[in-house]
Amino acid sequence: MRALASLVFFAVVLSLLPVGSWAAEAPIFGTFVLFEVKSDWGTLSLEERQKGGQEAKALLEGYKDQVTVDAYWTYGLTTESHCMLRLHSADLQANQQFLTQLRATGLGRHLDLTYTISGVTKGLNYAPDFPDLLEKLKAGKYEGEPPRYAIMIPIRKNAQWWNLAKEDRVEMIKEHTLPTLAYLKTIKRKLYHSTGLSDVDFLTIFETNNLVEFNNLVIALRMVREDTFNIQLGEPTVIGTIKTWDEVVDLLVQ
Ligand code: HEM
Structure with a gap:
């Protein structure tokens, strides 16, 4: 058993x-x-x-x-x-x-x-409501050498975000997702939900070989409406190189 x-x-x-x-x-x-x-x-x-x-x-x-x-x-x-x-x-x-x-x-x-x-980890909350974009996300694959860097960023949203109608949140997450398509080849990501389990709402971790592209991605995401509801992004931002435990x-x- x-x-x-x-x-x-x-x-x-x-x-x-x-x-x-x-x-x-x-x-x-x-x-x-x-x-x-x-x-x-x-x-x-x-x-x-x-x-x-x-x-x-x-x-x-x-x-x-x-x-x-x-x-x-x-x-x-x-x-x-x-x-x-x-x-x-x-x-x-x-x-x-x-x-x-x-x-x-x-x-x-x-x-x-x-x-x-x-x-x-949880299932997708919003992406099933924009199926065309979700198909593009599924089709996008990381390419090239295995990533050497990982970046972990905790994120907290304000109460206004959680009290928006679902359609409004879907619309803004769609705006968040659009600029990310260009980065699927160079950046891997994973999302954890943390509300009530820690002081933040989400933990995000990214893996990449291209830190300049990652910097560009985060800047692009700071320019969408959804970002105005973030009251914590990082603090700490943890960056390191990917190793095995033995290494x-x-x-x-x-
Ligand atoms: C290749 C890069 C990225 C892709 C493809 C991507 C895509 C997505 C998608 C599709 C969702 C919606 C998930 C759902 O339906 O529940 C989402 C949510 C989220 N993303 Fe991104 N994202 C990327 C980069 C980033 C970055 C750089 C950050 C912040 C530093 C970030 C922070 C978040 C957060 C916090 C959520 C949860 C939002 C919420 O549920 O309110 N993402 N992302």
């Missing part, structure tokens, strides 16, 4: 991994955490750091049926952090259990969690 549950979880998570899928899927809880290494980590011997790193790597292996982890190296690009993890699971508690056990590893004892935020652990150990 447990094996079947794991299989189902992995079928769901794997279908979610390409950032920006358009079909409705079972909800997945995403937790983003920023870690900063404490200064005493550097005073440990290399052997102690390696042992701590091995414990952290082994922990992920032990959770592979419940939690998937994406890792990003943020040091030098995002304040008060060395790395960001994105955890995906079918139950938010599994993300918490992983992080709690990470804290007990030789590496985790020397990590300060400086920021954490969670959200959940991030090795960078911390060295």
